[in-house]
Amino acid sequence: xxxxxxxxxxxAIGAVEAIRKNDKEGKIVxxxxxxxxxxxxxxxxxxxxxxxxxxKMKYRKDSFYTENKCELKxxxxxxxxxxxNKQVILDDGSYESYDKLLIATGSxxxxxxxxxxxxxxxxxxxxxxxxxxxxxxxxxxxxxxxIVGAGLIGLKCAEGISKKKxxxxxxxxxxxxxxxxxxDESSEIVKKHLENNNISFYLEHQITELDExxxxxxxxxxxxxxxxxxxxxxxxxxxxxKDIGGKTNRGIIIDERCRTSIPDIYAAGDCCESIDxxxxxxxxxxxxxxxxxxxxxxxxxxxGVDFVFxxxxxxxxxxxxxxxxxxxxxxxxxxxxxxxxxxxxxxFYSNNKLNGFILVGNVEKAxxxxxxxxxxxxxxxxxxxxxxKIPGLMAFSKETRAEKLGGVRK
Amino acid sequence: xxxxxxNEKWCLGCHLCEYYCAFASTNETDMAKALKDKKxxxxxxxxxxxxxxxxVSCRHCEExxxxxxxxxxxxxxxxxxxxxxxxxCISCYTCILCCPYGAVSPSxxxxxxxxxxxxxxxxxxxxxxxxxxxxxxxxxxxxx
Numbered sequence: 045x046x047x048x049x050x051x052x053x054x055x056a057i058g059a060v061e062a063i064r065k066n067d068k069e070g071k072i073v074x075x076x077x078x079x080x081x082x083x084x085x086x087x088x089x090x091x092x093x094x095x096x097x098x099x100k101m102k103y104r105k106d107s108f109y110t111e112n113k114c115e116l117k118x119x120x121x122x123x124x125x126x127x128x129n130k131q132v133i134l135d136d137g138s139y140e141s142y143d144k145l146l147i148a149t150g151s152x153x154x155x156x157x158x159x160x161x162x163x164x165x166x167x168x169x170x171x172x173x174x175x176x177x178x179x180x181x182x183x184x185x186x187x188x189x190x191i192v193g194a195g196l197i198g199l200k201c202a203e204g205i206s207k208k209k210x211x212x213x214x215x216x217x218x219x220x221x222x223x224x225x226x227x228d229e230s231s232e233i234v235k236k237h238l239e240n241n242n243i244s245f246y247l248e249h250q251i252t253e254l255d256e257x258x259x260x261x262x263x264x265x266x267x268x269x270x271x272x273x274x275x276x277x278x279x280x281x282x283x284x285x286k287d288i289g290g291k292t293n294r295g296i297i298i299d300e301r302c303r304t305s306i307p308d309i310y311a312a313g314d315c316c317e318s319i320d321x322x323x324x325x326x327x328x329x330x331x332x333x334x335x336x337x338x339x340x341x342x343x344x345x346x347x348g349v350d351f352v353f354x355x356x357x358x359x360x361x362x363x364x365x366x367x368x369x370x371x372x373x374x375x376x377x378x379x380x381x382x383x384x385x386x387x388x389x390x391x392f393y394s395n396n397k398l399n400g401f402i403l404v405g406n407v408e409k410a411x412x413x414x415x416x417x418x419x420x421x422x423x424x425x426x427x428x429x430x431x432x433k434i435p436g437l438m439a440f441s442k443e444t445r446a447e448k449l450g451g452v453r454k
Numbered sequence: 455x456x457x458x459x460x461n462e463k464w465c466l467g468c469h470l471c472e473y474y475c476a477f478a479s480t481n482e483t484d485m486a487k488a489l490k491d492k493k494x495x496x497x498x499x500x501x502x503x504x505x506x507x508x509x510v511s512c513r514h515c516e517e518x519x520x521x522x523x524x525x526x527x528x529x530x531x532x533x534x535x536x537x538x539x540x541x542x543c544i545s546c547y548t549c550i551l552c553c554p555y556g557a558v559s560p561s562x563x564x565x566x567x568x569x570x571x572x573x574x575x576x577x578x579x580x581x582x583x584x585x586x587x588x589x590x591x592x593x594x595x596x597x598x
Contacts, residue, residue, distance in 0.1 A: 058522070086525045090544050095564075096526075100542050103527040333523030333552060340522065361551040370551045407547055409556030411519075418554075430503070435556060437510055438501045442462075448555065449460040449508060451596045 045070035047346055048132055048140050050122045050284065051148030052076035053085060054332050055313030057104055058339025059146050059346070064112050066347035072114045073140055075132065077121040080173055081106065086332060088176035089204030098173070122149075125288050127306060144346040147285060147296060147304070147311040148339060151278035151330055156192070160254035167272040170201040182271055185209045190259055190269035192251060194221040196362060198275030202243050203364050213267055215246045215259070225360050225371045230388050230404050234369065241365045280315045280328055293317055295328040300354040302342035310346055312338035322357045322373035322399050322417050329358050355418045361407070370410040373400025373417040380432040391432055396423050409435040455534045456595050458571065458580055460509050464590035465500075467507030472496035474585030475511075478575045495561060497569040498582045498591075509582065509591055511569035512536060512557040520549035520558055520568075528565070535573060540565035 047063055049056045052074050060072060087101040109116045121135040131139045153169035161167070168179045179201075183189070187210040191198045194216035202212050216223075220231035221238065235245060246261060253260045259267045280295035291297040291305040295317030302310045313335035320327045334356050344351035359372035377394030387405030391398060391413065398416040412435035415421070431439035437448060446452040473489060475496035482488035498511035514536050521529045521536060528542035529549060543565035549558040550566065561567040571593075572580050583593045 084526050086546070087544065095544050096542070101526070332525045333519075333548060336522045359551055361546055361548040363546065368547055370547060372551065407550060408559060410547075410551050411549075411553035411558070412556045414551055415554035436501045437508070437555065438503045438506065445462060445508065448513070449462070449510065451457065451459050 045347070046141065046143045047072045047146070048142035048144075049074045049146045049148055050132065051146075051150055051313070051315075052078065052080075052082050052116065052118075053148065053150055053313065054103065054335040055148035055150075055339030055342070056146070057082055057108075058336040058341075059148065059310075059312065059343035060108075060112050060114055062340040062343025062351075063347045066344065066349050069113075070347070072112070073142075074109070074114050074116045075120045075122055075134070075140065076116065076118050078172065078174070079118045082108065083173055084332075085171060085173075086200070088170070088173055089200040091173075092176055092180055092204035093207055101173075122284060125284055125309070127288050127309075130308070143308065145309045146339075146342050146346065147309065147315060148313045148335075149281035149284065149315045151280045151314040151328075153197075153274060154277045154279050155274055156276050158192075158251050158254050163256050164254050164272050165256060166270060167274060169274050170197055171278060176204070179205070179271070179273065180208075183208050183210055184270075186211065187270045188268060189213070189271045189273060190215065190267055191273045191275055192216075193273075193275035193277065194218065194245065194247065195224060195275065195277065196222065196360070197278070198273065199238065199243075199364060200362070201273055201275055202238070203241075206241065206243070206365075210271075212242065213244045213246065213269070215249055215251060215261065215267070217248065217250045219248045221245070221247070222362075222369070225358075225362075225402075226369070226404075227375060227390065227402060229383070230369075230390070230402050233386075233388055233404055234364065234367065237367045238364060278314070278330060280317070280330070282315060285309070285311065293326065297326070298338070300341075300352045301345045301350070302338050302353065303345065310342040312342045318356050319354070320357055320374070321355060321420070323376070327358065329356055331359060333359065357414075357417055359414060361410075367405065368403075368407045370403045370407040371401065372410075372414045373398070375400045375402070382433075393423060393428075397421065398423065412436060455514075456593055457514060458511055458569070458583060459592050459594065459596065461590050461592075462506060462508035464588045465507040465509060466588050466590070467500055467502050468587065469500050470585045470587060471498050471509050471582035471591055472500060474581040475569075478572050478577060478581035481576045495559070495567070497557075497559070497567050499556075499559075509586075510555055510557055511582065513555055514571070519552040519554065523548045523552040535571055536568070537570045537573070538566065538568060 090096045191214045249261045282292040286292045296311040314330035317328045341353035380391040390402045392400045427439040476494035480488040528539045
């Protein structure tokens with residue numbers, strides 16, 4: 045059996061670790077367009093912040109590939125798949141044949157078509173280690189940095205470069221920071237906290253025109269800058285599958301076994317869309333835990349063990365300047381709410397189940413809420429009033445506690 | 455695989471397990487000296503409500519969501535025990551988002567903390583079990 049994995053990040057590692065549980069000998073080839081040992085992408089902002097190092101941000105140890113008998117081919121971009129001959133054609137003209145193929149190509153930053161963007165010399169995206177290093181190399185004390193996008197990537201970038209005594213301004217079309225994961229009130233708390241840490245915002249605005257070192261907003265505000273960071277979002281890398289007629293939407297469409305619509309080709313991670321069980325909608329959930337679990341699921345099925353991953357939900361744990369945020373699921377239904385101005389908790393529930401939650405500040409034991417969403421736990425089987433106030437096992441029945449803590453089986 | 459099991463019927467809610475846990479990770483020899491005037495931050499925690507008490511610590515799950523979700527690779531499972539490489543953890547709290555038991559918690563030194571069955575301490579065996587005066591916490595094989 046020969047496994048080929050296109051991509052060398054979280055989903056790929058999940059797949060390798062799963063394949064090796066079942067198949068110790070099959071050949072595994074990993075193709076990466078980057079030139080790095082597997083590293084954790086979300087850590088690039090922590091690298092700039094000085095909270096980690098290139099050595100420590102390796103997602104698996106140096107011996108990972110040899111221990112798992114993987115052939116790692118760096119600096120190789122897969123150009124297309126020859127389905128008939130079961131081969132991946134690479135950019136250098138060579139090819140790699142496969143029995144089972146995993147597409148773990150991730151996503152690419154979306155570069156918005158802003159007039160004058162070509163005149164900007166210092167422009168960067170922020171999703172890879174090379175991006176982070178390139179950005180860092182042009183930052184000087186007092187550099188004026190304009191970040192387009194106040195989402196997860198843009199704000200993590202802002203925090204990452206904040207120690208470098210640069211002046212940071214953030215522009216976003218949305219009226220809220222982190223609009224994909226926060227509601228109005230929690231977003232306001234986070235925004236104030238960021239402003240207290242010297243990040244300025246122009247929300248509900250967009251750049252209409254750029255010159256080499258100046259951005260003009262839709263209300264004609266002019267923002268001079270030295271460095272521009274484009275962080276408006278990412279797009280799943282779907283072309284390898286799309287080009288051969290495989291089913292894609294925004295992301296590659298996979299089933300709960302991480303199979304694409306083409307035989308022997310699987311996909312996992314940020315390049316895919318799958319069912320969010322908190323809303324029953326197909327979504328791109330570009331999150332590291334989901335990438336690992338999809339990779340694992342693909343790897344199990346590729347190596348002949350039937351395995352289902354059908355518990356994906358949107359979920360994020362993120363922090364800025366010491367303020368922690370944990371969110372998960374879908375924000376619909378009835379609301380439980382508490383806030384003391386500093387800590388913020390909102391739970392969303394309907395039809396006897398928890399749909400989603402937002403926690404800012406105190407995030408302890410958040411996983412208890414995540415678990416209620418993932419497992420679709422019927423809320424009438426527990427003390428819902430108690431668990432709203434205090435996430436804990438106390439709210440479950442005595443029998444469930446005995447099972448969870450005492451190893452007693454049903 | 456031996457695990458820490460809790461029987462709430464015997465738990466007095468005395469919190470001694472929390473003190474033994476906090477003490478174990480200091481690697482000191484005198485508990486009073488090690489913990490005097492300190493606010494402890496143990497890896498095992500008592501939950502109490504209306505006369506019911508029980509201790510919660512890492513279950514070292516068969517399906518370790520914290521390990522699978524860990525964004526740095528700092529959490530790993532070896533020989534059935536989930537441990538954390540505190541040097542690599544950056545306290546993003548994804549593990550706190552993922553753990554269904556609420557058994558991973560923040561700590562003061564920039565890494566999260568969780569029960570590692572005392573394997574990194576000088577004594578090497580779970581001290582919450584040793585410290586429980588009523589046999590409510592045991593460390594044994596139950597064929598899980």
